[in-house]
Every structure is written in C-alpha cells, then in structure tokens.
Amino acid sequence: MEDEGGTGVRGRGGPAGRWRDGPPWVRLGGGARRSGEWRARWPWPSTLLLAVFVLVGTAFAAHAQQGTRADPDLFARVLLVVASVLLLWRRRRPVLVVFGTCAATALYLGAGYPYGPVLLAVVVACFTAVVTGHRRAAWTALATLWAVHVLVAHWLYRWLPPSGDASASFGQEVVVATWVVVIVAVSELVRARREQWARERAERAQAARRRADEERLRIAREVHDVVAHSLSVITVQAGTGLALLDSDPEQARKALTTIRAAGKEALGEVRQVLDTLRSPGAAPRAPAPGLDRLSDLVAQADRAGLTVEVTGEPPRLPPGADLAAFRIVQEALTNVVRHSAARHARVRLDRADGTVRLRVDDDGPPTGTDAGGGGNGLAGMRERAAALGGTIEAGPREDGGFRVLAVLPLGAEEVPR
Template sequence: MEQQRTRRPRGGPPWARHGGPPRPWERPWEPAWEQGGGGPPLMRHWEARRHAARLPWPSTLALAAFVMIGTSFAARNQGGDREQLDALARVLLLVGPAFLLLRNRLPVLSVFGVCATTLVYIGGGYPYGPVLVTVAVGVFAAVVAGHRRAAWCAVGGLWAGHALIAHWLYRHLPPEGDAALPWTHELPVAAWVAAILAAAELVRVRREVWARERAERAAAEKRRADEERLRIARELHDVLAHSISVINVQAGVGLALLDSDPEQARTALTTIKGASKEALGEVRQVLDTLRTPGEAPRAPAPGLDRLPELVEQAASAGLNVEVETEGERAALSPGTDLAAFRIVQEALTNVVRHSGSRTARVRLTYAPGRLRLRIDDEGPATGTDAGGSGNGLAGMRERAAGLGGTIEAGPRPDGGFRVLADLPVQPKETK
C-alpha cells in the first residue's frame, strides 16, 4: 500500500513548512501573552532567563579598562614599594574582569574566581589600586542573585588571605625587604568589605520587596478579575434565566393553543417577543460595561422600582404574584437595590420552573438599617427538569454575602418553598 505524503504549503509563516508552530521560547519576537497559555508571568520568566544568559560585555570591558588604567597610575604613586607591573600582573588584571562576564550566569564561580585572582595579584606584591573594584562587583552580583553564603565565604577568604600575606608570609613573597603592615591597616579593609556586603544586602532586600509587591499586585488584579467575571456571570444568569423561563412557558402555551385558540397563541407570541427584547436589552447593557469599563452604563441598573414590571412578566407566564410592603420605605444604595431585585427575580423564576403552584407571595419589610425579603410559593414541586443551570440559589447567596447580608432558602414545613433574605440598607464597607 503506497504511503501518502502530506504536502506542506510553500507560502505562509516559516513554521508552516516544519510541521506546526514553534514553541513559546522559539518566538522571541512576540510578547509572551500572545504566545498562548503563558501570560505576563511567563514573559517575566523568559526575560529573566534571557537576561541571565546575556554576557555583560560593555560594562565588563569598561571595568577592565578602568582597572588597567587606574592600576598604572597607582603604580606610579607607590614608587618602589611594590613590584612593577609586568606581563603576569596585567594578565591578572584582565582575568578578574573576565570572571565578571559570568556574574549573571554563574555568580558563585564569578565571585570565587575574582577573589582568587585578586589574592594572587596581592600575593605577587603588585601595586594596590582599582583591582579591588572587581571584587566589589563580583560580591555585589552574587549577593543580589541570592548566593549570600558564597559571597560571604569568598570575600572572607580574600580578607583572611590578605591578612596572612600582610602579617606572616610577606618575608617569603615579593617585593624584597617588605615589612609587615600594621594591624590598623585591616580596619579600612574590614570597613570596605562591610560596606560592600551592606550595599549588596540592601539591594537584595529591595529587590525582594519589589518582587513581593509585584506578586501581590498581580494577585490583587487576578482577584479583581475573578470577582468581576463572577459578577458578570451572575448578572447574565439572572437576566437570562428569568426571561427564558417566561419564553419557555409562553412557547408551550402557544404550541398548545395554536390550532384551538389562535388569538391566545398570538398573545403568547407577543409575550415572548417582549420578554426576549427586554432580555436582549439587559444583556446589551451588561456587555456595554465590558466594552467601556471607564464609562457609566447607558441605562441605570434595575431595582425594586421595577418590581411591578417583574410581577407583570410573571403574570404573563401564568404566575399570580402578591406583593406586600411593611414599614417605611427607605432609600437603598444601588448595590442593595439591584441585589434585592435580582433575588426576587430569581425566586419567582424558580417558582415558574419548579413549582406546581400558580401563586407566589413577595413581602418586603423595611426595618431600621435593614431590608428583609420573603418569597413564598405553595408548591408542590413538579420534580421536572426545567432547564436551569442550578446556580440560581448560589447566585442569591453570593449577592447577599457580598453586601454583608444573609439568605435562607428551603422547603416549608407545610409544603412549598420559601426564600428569606436579610440585606443591609447600606453595603458593607470593603477594605
């Protein structure tokens, strides 16, 4: 059987001729969030990897030139007290900066290599000078990279080696006739070492603080995005669940009466048209807030002032709703007003879907600082699947909890179902 071959197009992007798109690390010209599945954290990870892999040539060459030129001037000022700069000395002056090329990739090797090279240079009796700058850079890079113990060990070994050479081994090392240094000479060296380590630790701590703050900001942004996504999902659920329940009931009525009572079927279709139009308007309002997050919505959010419309929609679905109000009506904040409306809407939607009763009672009780809602239906439950998502009660609880209120929902002892909600007039302050 002849094996079929798949021809790949000659045109198109380069990866089309090699069996699929490249992996994220093979597409450095694209931002990480456009490569799929990574997001900004992945971009920062690969940026850090690329930064570590990059050799710091410009700064290292500038440092090598500074060390070479500065040491030449220092040799003139120190006269005959130290050895002349020969070929070995100049090689050592270049080897130190060469180790610094690895300070991003291998900071531990870099700091130990620089300290060892500097110790050999000092043991050779060559002039003091900017050679110690390479040690400062290596130690700084190692501490900032998180290798504190290696940096401390390297610079501690350099200081101990310098003290050994300056006070005991100077007789056996060049230059000839060299004398021991006074112990007070170690104080500036110790201060120099302490200053380098303190500066490096300060930068390391600041970087850790910045990294932690960035992580906290990213977590807060993700949390806000999750909360906004849940809010939008809850809003869309409440809008669509009620309207589609009305449409479902009226569609059943229209189909049943299409032949026997065309006029009543026409009324059902008119109700479907009105409910679908209202649902589309509310969905459009929610989507408008997504498209223009910085602008105010075009239409105000629904509240208890639209409760008569809700009762009328329920009546069109064959549900008789009785509304009672107790206490003096108080002005509600927009969040509380919207939550109260959605809770009543979802409760009535559940009656239409799951109850065999055609009567529901809604009681609004205004108390000082509180609003209490009670929605009752006589039942019994039909036990049929009405096509709900099962998130209605969870959405009501989330709305109540978001305002600092409570909600209870469950069957009544005498049958039927009851929803009790207790909401604060003013929303709970968020930190």
C-alpha cells in the first residue's frame, strides 16, 4: 500500500482512508481512464433490481389506492418498464434518460395510474444527470414533470381517467414540490463533493509531480557539483603529471595520487546520491558534507595548484543550509580551477544580522569566455541559495578577478518536499 508521498495515494483503513477520491458510487468523472472504464460498464444489476422493485411496489400501491386511481393495465406496466429500462443508458446518455423517464412518468400519472415507486426512476435519472454535470437538463425535466402533474391534478383531471376523479389538494402539491427540491439539493451536494474530490486528486497529483521534479533537480545539482569538481581536479593533475612525467617523476607520482584520491572521493559521493534513488525512504549511510569539510576543499584545490586562504570560522548551520554552503564554495573554487589563470583564491566567512556571508575571490585573469563558470554551475548555486531564502551574486571584479558572494539565513531550513 502506497503512502501519501506517492502518486497513487491510498489511505489506510476506515472510510476516510478508503474514500480519499470519493465514494465509488459518485466517482463519475475522475480522469479520462477512470471515466472511460465507468462509462464502459452497463448498470444491469441495479437497473434490474430497480425495475423489479417498481413493478412489485406499484402492485402494492394499486391495492392500497383501489377505487381512487385507475388499476394498472398492460399500458401502465409498459410505461413502468420503459422508465426503468431507460436507466441502463443513464451513464452514457444522462440527458436523454432524464427526459425519457420524466416523459414516461408523466404519461403514467396523466393516465390516472396509482402513485408509487415509479418516481424512483426519475430520482435516479435526475441524480445521475446532475452529478455528471447536466444540471439544467435535470432541472428542466423535473420542472416539466411537476408542471404536468399540476395541470393533470387541478385542471385536466376532468377529461382523464379515472372517471369521477376529484382535484388534488394544494397541500399535496407542496409535498411534491418539496420532494423535487430535496432531490435537486441532494444531487447538487453530491456533485459539489465529487468536484471537490476531483480537485483534491489533481492537487495531490500535481504536488507529487512537483516533489518528483524538485528531487530530480536536487540530485542533478548534487551530481553536477561532485562530478564537475572532481573532474576539474583530475584534469589539472593529469596535465601536471603528463608535463612532469619525464622531468620530475616524483611530482608526477603525486599528481597521479591526487587523481586517485579525487576519483575515489567522487565515486563515494556519487554512490551516496544514487543510494537515495534506490531506497528513498532509508537514511543516508554517510552524513552529507558541510562547511566542517572546508579544509578538504582547500587541500584538493592546493593539489590542483590553487592556493586558498580561508578567513573566518565556519558557522554551525542546519543540515540543508550547511550542504548548500559547502556546495557553493566547492563550485566557486572549481570554477576558479577550470576558468581562471589565478593561482590564489580567498574564501571569507562572515556572520552578521542573522545571515552567513560566503565570499570567494580570485585574482584572475579568466582563461576563456566562461569567466567564473557558466551554465549549470552558477545556476545550481543560485537555486541552492534561493531554496534557503538567500541570494547569490557572481561577477567580475574591477581589478580583473572574479567574485562569488552568497548570503544565506543562519536559521534557514530546506524548502519542505
């Protein structure tokens, strides 16, 4: 059974859990596939049961109203069967069915046959028409049926069977009108609830898609930051090793050792990200990196030929903000290695006014058109900062270098997913 975080949400136990999408008997328009399945079924059992009930109930009603209403004959039974059988099409042709049942019922009552469960077919047809969205058709059919009944009961009864029939009381018309209002009100209530359930289903599906998109974006950022940083170190060290392979074998050995360490670390972090995909509900096997590992970044940059000077103590941040700060500094240093000829960079950490400021400067000059990095790198940093309510400023400095300035709230947490 799936939990509420999945796309196919199904509650646990109880009517409230089982009917998250509405009771099955009013789930008439929940999506194209479900609607198609619902429309493909013919309601034989319920229609047959209702037809039997109408015929048997009318027989008892005729016995109770003997002498005041005409006895049901073959024509009366045909009208009862027609009004009931029409309900087979109530899901496919609700407008036709509601007018057909009202017409058959109007003929039945106009012929002076006994009152009875024949009105049940009208109730079912009207209910289906309103719930499926054909409200005006249902109201029009019911109003027409009631108008016919008023004409027959107060004017046309003189020329219609049974002979010697008297005019109906207006109290009876009030009762009939009350039943009409009740039928319409109940149908409208069910229709409103069905539309609410449909909206809730759509909102849950949209929320699930949004969570999935955010998770994919988070994983893409993690993989990009890990791979881009590690490959930058590996590329620089590989170039150094190739250049010094003959003239300085010992230095070339150190470069290869750095490549192996960077590759091993990258594989570990990528494996950790992939583990979250395989078992999203499980806790990560290793803690996410944070500013406490800033010394590791400095050491990696040093092995890549970039001297990094750190000013300020790393503040204690919530896990989400700590990871974002680490990745921002990592991406900034990676961009210096990849896109700048600078051999020195400075990382400054400041705390002020409930925020932490991360500033990464290099002396330049840039080695290509993508000074400071382009594309996914800067975009990923901005997304991380924005998710925490912070900001990122990145651009060239007046003295020819490049600066990345991140401002993150100290009490920030990750946006809930």
